[in-house]
Amino acid sequence: MIEEIREVRKKVENYIENIKDLNSLESFRLEFLVKKGRIQNLFDRLKDIPNTEKPLIGKELNILSKFAESIHKKLKEELEASAESSSEIDLSLPGRRNFKGSYHPVLKTIEDFVKIFESMGFIVAEGPDIEDGFHNFDALNFAPDHPARDMQDTFFIESDEELLLRTHTTPVQVRIMQSQKPPIRAIMPGRVYRNEAISARALAEFHQIDGIYVDKNVTFAELKATMIAFAKRMYGEDLKFRFRPSYFPFTEPSAEVDISCYLCNSKGCRVCKYSGWLEIAGCGMVHPNVLKACGIEPEEYSAYAFGFGIERITMLRTGIDDIRYLYDNDLRVLKQF
Numbered sequence: 001m002i003e004e005i006r007e008v009r010k011k012v013e014n015y016i017e018n019i020k021d022l023n024s025l026e027s028f029r030l031e032f033l034v035k036k037g038r039i040q041n042l043f044d045r046l047k048d049i050p051n052t053e054k055p056l057i058g059k060e061l062n063i064l065s066k067f068a069e070s071i072h073k074k075l076k077e078e079l080e081a082s083a084e085s086s087s088e089i090d091l092s093l094p095g096r097r098n099f100k101g102s103y104h105p106v107l108k109t110i111e112d113f114v115k116i117f118e119s120m121g122f123i124v125a126e127g128p129d130i131e132d133g134f135h136n137f138d139a140l141n142f143a144p145d146h147p148a149r150d151m152q153d154t155f156f157i158e159s160d161e162e163l164l165l166r167t168h169t170t171p172v173q174v175r176i177m178q179s180q181k182p183p184i185r186a187i188m189p190g191r192v193y194r195n196e197a198i199s200a201r202a203l204a205e206f207h208q209i210d211g212i213y214v215d216k217n218v219t220f221a222e223l224k225a226t227m228i229a230f231a232k233r234m235y236g237e238d239l240k241f242r243f244r245p246s247y248f249p250f251t252e253p254s255a256e257v258d259i260s261c262y263l264c265n266s267k268g269c270r271v272c273k274y275s276g277w278l279e280i281a282g283c284g285m286v287h288p289n290v291l292k293a294c295g296i297e298p299e300e301y302s303a304y305a306f307g308f309g310i311e312r313i314t315m316l317r318t319g320i321d322d323i324r325y326l327y328d329n330d331l332r333v334l335k336q337f
């Protein structure tokens with residue numbers, strides 16, 4: 001009998017190792033703890049045991065019975081608690097996503113410009129946001145009565161009327177030509193300011209990238225080749241190009257660069273205003289007056305220059321059709337890039 005009690009105890013011990021849920025716990029109860037279970041069966045047989053052995057066997061049986069019951073109670077509490085806490089979780093809910101940070105689309109555009117032009121041998125140059133009239137206008141061949149000099153278009157510094165917030169990044173061209181000897185090959189990304197009413201197409205503060213190449217015998221053909229090489233890297237190989245005559249005070253001749261609309265394959269869409277063309281840059285041969293103002297001899301050197309509007313390019317790349325979305329810092333917009 002003692003042997004049988006030990007065997008049942010061993011079975012109980014083996015059984016509890018495999019109890020993982022309330023169902024297997026219930027099977028355990030039915031096998032060992034109910035009236036027709038293994039333990040009660042041993043108690044029933046106690047009456048056939050000689051009286052001399054009864055106290056010892058009875059004691060062993062009680063130990064086994066209490067052991068099985070306490071294990072059952074403990075496991076039941078544990079399993080019920082974990083079932084309760086897991087039922088609070090809706091397993092059908094999607095997981096929480098951690099959003100990675102990313103470059104702001106405007107910064108991304110600038111980085112891409114810099115990467116491409118650096119690979120073509122251009123360095124990156126910077127200049128001050130607060131400029132004087134000489135660098136922003138005079139050296140760039142703006143006539144004294146040019147409307148850009150008007151308070152309507154330019155933010156002047158109140159305490160010093162000679163100072164203003166630069167209206168373009170072109171003054172950085174002046175600074176680099178004044179401070180370095182040709183050959184000069186540089187791009188100048190930066191922030192510019194105009195006294196404009198804010199709308200879907202205009203901000204008072206935005207970004208440009210200017211570029212300049214000064215050397216002996218620089219030609220318009222090289223300017224065209226540079227613009228085309230850049231645009232193919234930026235927008236893809238299968239583009240068509242168009243150089244339209246234009247006017248800037250600081251270049252002569254001047255041109256606007258159009259590329260075939262890569263969004264609609266030149267078929268015409270909302271973004272290209274159904275023309276099949278997208279304007280991406282202004283450019284031209286640097287005016288001799290500008291070279292002279294910067295201390296460079298126009299008979300000896302020539303130069304080309306170009307300028308891109310970063311927000312405009314970013315809008316074309318992202319499909320954002322209101323420039324203000326770029327600076328609202330609305331995560332619903334920014335998360336898309």
Ligand SMILES: [Zn+2]
Binds near residue numbers: 263266268274276277
């Ligand atoms: Zn189009």
